[in-house]
Amino acid sequence: MNEKIIRLLKEKNFKALREEIIELNEVNIAEIIEELNKNEAVILYRMLPKDLAVDVFAYLSNEQQMNIINSITDKEIKHIVDELFFDDMIDFLEEMPANVVKKILENAKEEERNLINQFLNYPENSAGSLITIEYVDLRKDMTVKEAIKHLKETGLEKETIYTCYVTDGSRKLEGIISLRKLVISQEDEIIEDIMETDVVYVHTHDDQEMVASVFKKYDFLALPVLDKEERLVGIITIDDIVDVIEQENTEDFQKMAGMEPSEIEYLDANVFTLAKNRIAWLLILMISATFTGRIIQRYENVLQSVAILAAFIPMLMDTGGNAGSQSSTLVIRGLALEEIKTKDFFKVISKELRVSFIVGIVLSLINFLRIYFIEKISFKISLTVTITLFVTIMLAKIVGGILPIVARKFKLDPAIMASPLITTIVDAVALIVYFSFATMILGI
Amino acid sequence: MNEKIIRLLKEKNFKALREEIIELNEVNIAEIIEELNKNEAVILYRMLPKDLAVDVFAYLSNEQQMNIINSITDKEIKHIVDELFFDDMIDFLEEMPANVVKKILENAKEEERNLINQFLNYPENSAGSLITIEYVDLRKDMTVKEAIKHLKETGLEKETIYTCYVTDGSRKLEGIISLRKLVISQEDEIIEDIMETDVVYVHTHDDQEMVASVFKKYDFLALPVLDKEERLVGIITIDDIVDVIEQENTEDFQKMAGMEPSEIEYLDANVFTLAKNRIAWLLILMISATFTGRIIQRYENVLQSVAILAAFIPMLMDTGGNAGSQSSTLVIRGLALEEIKTKDFFKVISKELRVSFIVGIVLSLINFLRIYFIEKISFKISLTVTITLFVTIMLAKIVGGILPIVARKFKLDPAIMASPLITTIVDAVALIVYFSFATMILGI
Structure with missing residues (x-):
């Protein structure tokens, strides 16, 4: 075509x-x-x-x-x-x-x-920035017939006429009525008697994320927006909310990968902007990772005497990081969709304790069988690696489950407690656990 | 309340x-x-x-x-x-x-x-599973007056009457007309003359993700669903699509954190199911990470003679992993929102080359200043770490940018090419680069 x-x-x-x-x-x-x-x-x-x-x-x-x-x-x-x-x-x-x-x-x-x-x-990402002013407003003393006549005269230019808004002389919102209700009502009925008065609305300065969650909760097609004096300014329609939802999700994906969120499409974005959005977090995490390096430095003598221990460091770090990211991702997503609240803190801990116990047992067992029987590593070293793996998985999953909720509690965005930060924290913990068990079990 | x-x-x-x-x-x-x-x-x-x-x-x-x-x-x-x-x-x-x-x-x-x-x-996650059958159907030879009468008689039980569907005797879809158009048209006009015939529709077995992208593209409130014989089966309304979008995003978050996707809310999910969803990927990644361990084992002599080299391994691994995840996340998200197509392969490479060059220069420079001047590490070792960091960031970002597109090309879900897998790949690459430069520069 x-x-x-x-x-x-x-x-x-x-x-x-x-x-x-x-x-x-x-x-x-x-x-x-x-x-x-x-x-x-x-x-x-x-x-x-x-x-x-x-x-x-x-x-x-x-x-x-x-x-x-x-x-x-x-x-x-x-x-x-x-x-x-x-x-x-x-x-x-x-x-x-x-x-x-x-x-x-x-x-x-x-x-x-x-x-x-x-x-x-209106501030970017506020309800005000999504408002459309093409809506139909009626008076409560109109009949259905008059209302439909008014609709026919003005409706063609309106973006949505599926919900009509009933306002008084000073533009205060008194009720709403759907076109559906108008069409199926008797012509001589009075709007006031058939309009809905328990109206859900938002304010111009509310955040668009909050507006989206109202739409998701009530399955609305449109939502009225009021100013500080409770006067009707305009409406927000659901097609714009679909875009808001995708935009908020994109922001979360970006934050969770350790980037400054940006609304510009990847292919349209300037190279310097992309670099700038990525450098800050990489730098913070790079500096943090050097503390993990310090831990290795401190146990240099252990590595010198049992060099094979170094070979298990990547596996322990990666598995711990991945285990922690899984938990933090689920909890961050649950918080974003309001399926998890901060009051569920102990429920999350209890769940992660049980899940990580099962995951820890399975992975450590397979790991032990592999390195002891197949790689023929000595029993004591196999034991050290296996216990470290188990403890690391337990700790990683609990840290991953807790930190997003703590962030929310302190009014921070839970999305920053994602893979990159969790990995850095878990890496340090894993190494301390590893070398502690090594000195204990191997008697170095 | x-x-x-x-x-x-x-x-x-x-x-x-x-x-x-x-x-x-x-x-x-x-x-x-x-x-x-x-x-x-x-x-x-x-x-x-x-x-x-x-x-x-x-x-x-x-x-x-x-x-x-x-x-x-x-x-x-x-x-x-x-x-x-x-x-x-x-x-x-x-x-x-x-x-x-x-x-x-x-x-x-x-x-x-x-x-x-x-x-x-109907298969789970297909268009069929979202269908509602409460829609209004009209015949093309009706007048507007007859159509509105039909609406009033049947409309009360319909979920959406904002779009009406015009079908023939064998239920084939001939056109659509909005309630808005009906209300603002003259009573004696014939439906056939005012209905729209260029109708966008989906089939019962289409994937719900595809249906959502049609809604996003055209800003529809409802979409007709046809069977294999092109007969109208029902409609899909936008409120259900909002749920589909969130569900597809949740799936992507889960896959990108290395988990089997699940629709069950975290707090409702069974502990064994949660554990099962997490173990498979952790196991695959754990086994893969042992290959990274092998690289360390192979260069044991290098670590033995210059023990301080081990202290930089976590920083190099983590920064490489993070740099790669940033790129892969942006590309995966771009592919999901159809902002990036597989034909943009070379555009993505070119962009990542330039971005990673800037990011690499900034991070390596700061790293060099820190370890040479503040930590007083020898020049040759500082140089080895710095060059490795630069090369690792470049490679990580290119690998992170390319793999999701390659996955899409091979009809795999790009979301699997996220942080966990990229980290594992980049870790191995970083260590090989590190030890190669070490042996070269330090002459071990």
Whole structure:
């Protein structure tokens, strides 16, 4: 499909091209435009019917949006400004350089310009930054018939009309009513009698992660957003929340791998930014790991007299690190999904104690059989390695299970207590245990 | 709020209790029931108006659902079977033991029983397992007025009426139309003229991860599901997709920490299951790490003659592992979100080469300054450690960036190429590099 369109474009067969393209979904048209060069993109874009053009615009990359804004007339820009959904407009403006923002603001009506400035000021990742203002508001003394008439008159421009919001003269939220309820109610019923008054809402400055968890809990399609004076500012729709959820997960993945979180896509990110995001944690962990080195240094005499002991260090360090990361990952994820609360502290310890006992027994046993019978290592050394392995797994899993909850308790992000930090801690512990047992059992 | 309700329940003040509780949202009532013991839960549940009771039932834990089913009459069960949304019913039945499923099926009409059996047979994690059958279907020769009348007659029982599906006599999907479009159209327009025919859909056996990515791409609220003969079987709604997204992310977190993925919540999971999910990978990685041990064994003479070299092993291993995990995490996540494709292989290599060069230079420089000037280690040893660190970071980041793409290319899950495996590989590489430079520079 895409090839055919691109071919028609190259052949300048604009009539056939236009016929093909207006049949497509706006998402697919945007995809095609992304594959074109700057000039072709503008040609194809200008060929779209005005309203479809605006829908397509919302799905373009920031780069193509900027290219198009810089190539079209003020009149065309004005049409985009007037017709683009408000939340898409804000998303777009947030990523544009100052000259493009200026061009857009010049083409907006004064009222809209003020609103844009207000919305651009909401903190990044707050509920305010997700708000759309295209919702339907009703009055509680309307009948269903009047409400549906109002809907028909204004609904076409609204992003979602599936929930309508009932407000009073000072924009205070009094209730909500679904389009579904409106459609299936008798025409002469009064909104006040059929609206829901137990409304769940969020505030403009709430964190988007909190907003996402409200959506997940109640299975809503949209949620009203109030300001500090409890007036309705706008709504948040679930399609934007899907993006928030993925963004929050990406942040957790990044933090758990010891990086500064970043919203920029990998392939678009600047090399220096990527390097900067990675260096801080690597540096902290590198310095911490030198303390582990000190432990080896302190027991140099033990290694000198029984050199084979050094050969088991990587296995002990790695297994301990992996065992600890497993536990910390499960607990961090459980905390993020609110399946684990800080009050479950002792439940987690008790669970990790039992799990790590089973895992420890199985792994140490297999390890003992392997190094004693197959590698023919002496009994005392096999015993030292095996006991160390068991103790390390127990400690690693308990440390891995506890630290994320402790972090949450101290209002830190549990995600920092992931693999890299746990590994560093467990490495040091494993080596101390190892050399202590070695001196004890081998009598060095 | 919850305390008040629980207090009224303990005081057996049922009248006040009922008044309080019917004002609440079903999600909140379910939350309260979860805090009660088995008997209290049943008492409170039976106090709810019949229809609210069914809504609450859908939000209860499997444990409480089973408790309630085992305590109520067949007539009450029949009401739940008749009124519960079909997808909630399937979710519930999938988790119930055979005797409960039998009890439910006995209370279902024959037609529904057949449908339940069909749906219970869809593979877990397939589109089929997410289907709801409560949707509105129209015929293309209806007028808008007739369509809205049909909606009013049947819409109350449907989970979503925001999109209506136009089918022909053999249930083939011919188009879709949104409630919004219906409401704002003229009453005498014909559905065929205003419906959309470029419909995006999925098949019953498609993987749920694929379904989620369709939702993310097009910002849909619902998506039709067709069988192999292209007949409409049901729809999938976005609230279930939010759960799928979180579940797929949880699976990725688990795989990336070297565990078998599991859908059971941590606190509910059996200790033996948890242990089993963790042992396999730990065992594989433990055995692999012994090869790293072999490398140390092979260079025993180097360690014997310059014992201080051992002290830098943990730092080199950990920093290499962390550097590699950072890259692999970003690439795995990029692949999962479809921001990186396998064709971007060389772009990723080029990016990692440049990033790792910067990171490597900064870290090695700081490391050199620290060990040569502060720890007063000899120049040659400082140089050996520094060069090894630089080379290890470069290699770790390239390996970490490449392996997830290679995995995808071979149809494996990129998530297995995460921290644990990368660490094990990088550890071995780091040690070989270390001892090679040591023998070269120190002339051992």
